[in-house]
Amino acid sequence: MQDHIKEHWDVIVIGGGQAGLSAGHYLRSKGVDFLILDASKEIGEVWEKRWDSLVLFTPRQFDGLPGYPFPGEPSTFPNKNEMAAYLKDYARKFSLPVLSNTDVERITKISKRFVLDAGTRKFYCSKVIVAAGNSLPRIPSFSSYINFDIKQIHSSQYKNIADLPEGDVLIVGAATSGVQLALEISRSHRTFIAGKVSGKIPDLLFKLSRFYWWFIHNVLTIQTPMGRKIRKKVLTSGAPLIKESEKDLNASGAIRLPRIEGVKDGLPLLQDGRTIEVASIVWCTGFKPDFSWIQIPDLRLDEIGWPIAPRGISNINGLYFIGNHFQFGLTSSLVGGVGRDAKFVVDTLYESKI
Template identity: 30%
Template sequence: MNTLTDVVVIGGGQAGLAAGYHLRRRKLDFVILDAQSSAGGAWQHTWDSLHLFSPAGFSSLPGRLMPAQPGQEYPDAAHVVDYLSDYEQRYSLPVHRPITVRAVRRDGPRLRLETDAGRWSARAVISATGTWWRPFLPAVPGREVFAGRQLHTTGYRRPSDFAGQHVIVVGGGNSGAQIAADLATSKDVGLTWVTQRPPRFLADDIDGRALFDAATARRRALDEGLTDTGGVASLGDIVAVPPVRAARDAGLLKAQPMFTALTEGGVQWADGTRAQADAVIWCTGFRPALSHLAPLGLRGERGHIATQGTRAVDEPRLHLLGYGDWTGPASATLIGVGRPARDAVADIAAMVTG
């Protein structure tokens, strides 16, 4: 099968759906290819206690406000999955799943997509695969000798999975703090939280609304050649969502400095101090999931694809959406992806109809 269309969107999570909304409004011929078997993107694979940083009204995709979740100021991940599923259906977005895009190649005036369900040929491609599928693990000595369980943020679900065990959580960002708080409040789990630098909690009254404003202000300043405001990083690293705030205020979130190596039975610090551990959870971030774009040869020396806005500089038929500030202020968030999605589709529409 070799299907022709104007635009192919790779990824059916929040970024892909935002792109689909604007493509539908422009009345372009398009499809969304999603590797997942059901709607909801990465939100359907998160840990049980995860909640948004912002109220529902400030966590919406273009065209459709997220309804409030009864009894919750900050909706949980299951509510987000329901919202994304409803969003797909409301706008009749042509999502095909499960289909994995293995490669995108140049094919004369078009781009050819090779998948596990045939080929698509498009005049433009929007890559919206996110980062969840490419977890980053640091090269720490001893990882191969540690006898316990090692998992990344992507593999964590609930404290009961570690009942009777001592767990070391690595990472001073939001995921590390939230998972550490989740485990710290369980009476059946021992916890050591380690961070590269002392944890930097944002002020308790700051949530996703302020973070979006900070990211937008930074992008505006950079675009206008003004002094870098520092954006979100200038405010801190950890949003004090209610569970994190409660654990912190109870004295349960006391971080230790980063260890220097893993041992067979735990971890060891530079001064020789050791701690026993049954499991290590690496909350150490992600990298963009872009292996499908490798045949285009767009990566620079540090593996970064140069972009102008969302458009790839060396392949103007390709747009990258939802990978963070790299492709638009706060574009890895529900509320932040709408504007870069609109701009990407406007650029594509001009090319396709021009």
């Protein structure tokens, strides 16, 4: 990549995943001077590190980024490695300037210029688009009191069943990742899953493929009463199931349990007062936002910790966000939906005449 010796760009995008690349596509089309910084060694690495059997829960026809449909049979579901390869191809196809191995540790603002600290380097720009994950595994604090001989991992650390010892497995959390892992792990281990399933997009909508996407993309947004109601649930309890169902979970043989609410005698304590003894626990409890590295005092965050940035536009002049959960709609953090938010943000940048 050229221009590595430059220090100032009009726009810097932080994050080289689907959100950052979508932003890059639109910035390139506007002729903007920009750079994408990504902490990974290469594009797609984040997907490659996820569990081995992971497949997207939306079919290929809804998994493409702006300007480049996802290859393959439209009605089939790509796996994580196909997703990683697609992102690499996307960056090459549109000649996007991605600087990998560059972890932005701090953002500050001096006058009208942003300063990005990344190891020994500093980058300067007029506008910043934050398109990184910005989240940490959410594991309850009481987990530290669970017996040390019970193995505990977060879903983001799980690769395959070889990661788990022999014996019973407790999956905590019944949103998408929890249900997917329960279906896999229950084939080889007696599996318990604690928590309430966070709802499901109706199967009829899913079977009516195009209508299903239209519904979750255009109806479940912050502009509709239904969308605003769903948004609260998504941000606190996780997104509703789409591809898998509660029926699939029940058929898997996984044993349903109420929520885990603490620890008693070193064992997970259920909401009904029982304890459960297992060999391992997989925390499918999602992620919590972490924007502490954006050290701009006036940045407004909500009670959960997400930036208050309607349509990605924050209260800090020149600071934008893409890819946050339900930023505009249910599809805002999905591969096939993030492009809408990217276009809106970049159009806003263009209108502001960078």
